[in-house]
Every structure is written in C-alpha cells, then in structure tokens.
Amino acid sequence: MKIIFYASREEQGFYGEAEIEEVEFFENPMKILEKYKNNLFLTEEEFKKYIEDSNKKWGYGKKKKKPWIVIILKNIRKYPKVVKPKRFIPVCGKYVKEDEYEQILKKL
Incomplete structure (x- = not known):
C-alpha cells in the first residue's frame, strides 16, 4: 500500500x-519515543510539545479516545x-x- x-x-x-x-498502535505516546526516538520526523522536543498540545486538547488525565498511530x-x-x-x-x-x-x- x-x-x-x-x-x-x-x-x-x-x-x-x-x-x-x-x-503500529500505541496507548502511551512515550512508548513511541522510546522505540523510534531517532527515526521520527519530529525531534524529541517537537514530539514532546505535540504530546503536550494533545493533552491540552483532550484534557490532562483524560485518556485519549483513539490510539496513537x-x-x-x-x-x-x-x-x-x-x-x-x-x-x-x-x-x-x-x-x-x-x-x-x-x-x-x-x-x-
């Protein structure tokens, strides 16, 4: 495909x-960083910022409804x-x- x-x-x-x-599907985005740290199209800092922004969208402590892909x-x-x-x-x-x-x- x-x-x-x-x-x-x-x-x-x-x-x-x-x-x-x-x-691949992940429940925890930090597992993505652990596994693919050097192979992401984002830097580690950009990825963490993306996670932070996503938490603001979904609400801290709330589980994201869909897995990370x-x-x-x-x-x-x-x-x-x-x-x-x-x-x-x-x-x-x-x-x-x-x-x-x-x-x-x-x-x-």
Whole structure:
C-alpha cells in the first residue's frame, strides 16, 4: 500500500509518495519515543510539545479516545515537480484510485 504526500497549503498538490511497511498502535505516546526516538520526523522536543498540545486538547488525565498511530514508511520518493490535483482535496485527505494514481505519474 502507498501513501501519497499532498500539501493543502502553499503550493497545493502531490509532492511525493512512499510505501507503507507497517502500522503500529500505541496507548502511551512515550512508548513511541522510546522505540523510534531517532527515526521520527519530529525531534524529541517537537514530539514532546505535540504530546503536550494533545493533552491540552483532550484534557490532562483524560485518556485519549483513539490510539496513537505510527506509520513506518519505506521507498520514500519526492516527485521532481508538484502535481496539481484535478479536484479539491480536503485537509483530511482522500483515497486515490489506480487510474488517478496513473494520471499523477504521467504528469511527472
């Protein structure tokens, strides 16, 4: 399975892709830091700040309703140019069907 990277701000479009190697779920975000400290796209300080901000959102002492998710990627590839989508894509993203993916690749 692939994930396609899309920017919804600045120059909107598809920027690259990667293969999803594995998906892991964690109840405690500090376990993520313990396991993947040197392989996160955030620094340790940024990650701790993200946790702190999440605690403010959910409330200190309250359990987050959904688990923390780690997506392990491989074969990460940045496109040589940004590919504009045919239609608007919401910030939450969308599924890209095979024919649309082929159209993205043709525009590279």
